[in-house]
Amino acid sequence: MSDQSHLNGAYYGPSIPPPAKKSRSYHRPGGGGGSCNPFSWCFSCICGCVFNLICQILITILVILGIIVLVFWLIFRPNAPKFHVNDATLTQFTLSPDNNTLYYNLAVNMTFRNPNKRIGIYYDKIEAHAEYRDKRFDTEYLERFYLGHKDEKDVSAVFVGQQVLASNDIRELRSKYDSDTSERVYDIDLRLKLRVRLKVWWAKPKFKPQFECDLKVPLTSGGVGSNRRFERTKCDFDW
Secondary structure (H helix, E strand, C coil), rough: HHHHHHHHHHCCCCCCCCCCCCCCCCCCCCCCCCCCCCCHHHHHHHHHHHHHHHHHHHHHHHHHHHHHHHHHHHHCCCCCCCEEEEEEEEEEEEEEECCCEEEEEEEEEEECCCCCCCEEEEEEEEEEEECCEEEEEEEEECEEEEEECEEEEEEEEEEEEEEECCCCCHHHHHHHHHHHHHHCCCEEEEEEEEEEEEEEEEECCEECCEEEEEEEECCCCCCEECCCCCCHHHHHHHE
């Protein structure tokens, strides 16, 4: 009986998984699927090499330019030109109440200075603009000259004549003029627009800088004027 139960008994253990099927991969000739294309690989490799080469060239150029600038600065130690207004005399400054015409007579004495030891400066063009309350009333062209190393030159300019001052707010302009007239000291701006060349060995680079001067000029007319005297003024330089 026991032998028969062994022969006729069923299996109650865990199920046996079916055998895994072997997958077959098929590769079509000429690429496709996961195959590697040699042409695309070569193209990406060439692009990467060209990009790296361009980056190396640009970095090399920047380094060389930086070294040149550093050597230039160490050798020449360039300094900005200096400019002072030593004296300014104002004998007439009248704003007509009828037609807003300004009658003026202004004389200015200036000094140009080159503080550099190894750089010369050619002043090829000098435009001197006189302004009152941001309104230009005269322009004079000064004689050109050359400043050698550590050299300076005194220059004079005279602004005389009449000019209508156009303004969107003539009342404000008139109010400021009346205030300056009561003190007999006028805020006059002197602006010099330049065209210069720097003499550095064989090279002569060109620039168009300018000087800006904020002047407080006392009025002197017929022996009567302000108690204040003009103070020597250092002007700002802008490349």
